[in-house]
Amino acid sequence: MLLDLKVGNLTEPVSGRSWDGPEIHRQVARRIARFKRHQLAAGDRVFLPFGNRLEFFVELLAIWRLGACAVPIDARLTPFEIDTLVKAALPRLAVVDDATDAAVLEALGAAGVGVIDTVDTGDEEALAGRSRLDDDALILFTSGSTGAPKGVVHTHRSLRARWVSLREQLGVTAFERTLCLLPTHFGHGLICNCLFPWLSGQHLFITPPFKPEIIMRLGALLDEHRISFMSSVPSIWRLALKLARPPSAGTLQRVHCGSAPLSAHVWDEIRRWTGTRQVCNAYGITETGSWVAGLSDADCTAEDGLVGEGWGAVVKVLRAADTSAPLDADSECQAGEQGFVWLNTPALMKGYFQRDDLTESAVIDGWFLTGDIGFMDAQGRLVLRGRERDEINKGGMKIYPADIDAVVERFAHAADVCTFAIDDAIYGQTVGIAIVLNQRDDETVRALHKWMTVHLAEHKLPSRWWIVDEIPRTSRGKINRDAVNAACIGLPSLELPKILAGGEKA
Known part of the structure; x- marks a missing residue:
């Protein structure tokens, strides 16, 4: 590997469990032997519908040592969503833990996927050769769990390119004792917050993701474990700044915040709370393997949306957003002029899994069209101003409206639907939905709610509903989600809790 692969220690602060280097290697060797007994071969795919615990990381290394590809999955997905992803990725095996829902286990078994409990290893140990650089290492599904899945494929080469660039830009000293509060099934939490420091020999502390009871004692957690680095999303700070006491030990050296850029006000509040000025938008x-730009030295004036320079990447802001033709150098925006953010990096994904059409719509000649709007300031730093994409950013979890629309469209009495983002004081954004129903009675609403709970993970369920006569569309027949939001937000939403409670009484 291009990095020093002396893995660091792993600790679960909540449970108190911890593995050092020799124990990690022993656990990996046992899993290699177990995978061999299950005849896992190079190129096979393994689902990991669990995470944020010690076993997840040794499963990952064992899979890679055998030349296979890991597919981390959100543990909260429904059996329907799991089945959709299984049909897309065709995994050979799935490794689960004691928290995996019985219905998910049944769905995996029904799909013909071999299911293994992560603690079922036996005492036999085995070794295996390392994967080749261009082998598929990770598939991370970013959308489509209810319809047409969109899986980002990273090879070992692209992952190492990301880690090497971070090491060159940031070093590893500040990451000596890294805390991860984020899920390990998506890029931010897994590739950068966890694997970059851990595979650079640093000590990784991993907690269950997005737990309010953990965030409320964040300051004590940082002090108790002498944490030097943590990454985050804005929703963590909305809670921590209000309810958690600040750390007092002075060990925190650097803090990243991803998912959505911080405002200058919140940025300064985080600096005061953490006791370090080295806070930045990552x-x-x-x-692109997650962290692709930021401030190597974050001791500067906080500004709304300020990101910084590329980390192992060339960042350009162009007037064009077209991947069907080569980029035109003349379309590059001047300093301060807003445009579309493009990235060129050796850490770019291999492509979208078996979706060449999506890859071609996002990549041209090695340049990736991010879908974000921003500008370069006079110092050559990227500043973000918004997102072109429709995704809903609920506390750092990306929710795609089309996924929810696809489920509702299959409900017998739904004539039309539009899902959209609405502002939320805690999560930043949450899910709103406008629905045209053939029948508007409470029983139909309760039936639709039940349908959605069966087919959607809990965090994707809309929190506010509007029953409307029609969904407005553009002249080209497309839904403008912002326009639907604007039409609904000033109107009373459905009293959903009251309607659902009425069904329980009946």
């Missing part, structure tokens, strides 16, 4: 996209 601009990360799954397709």
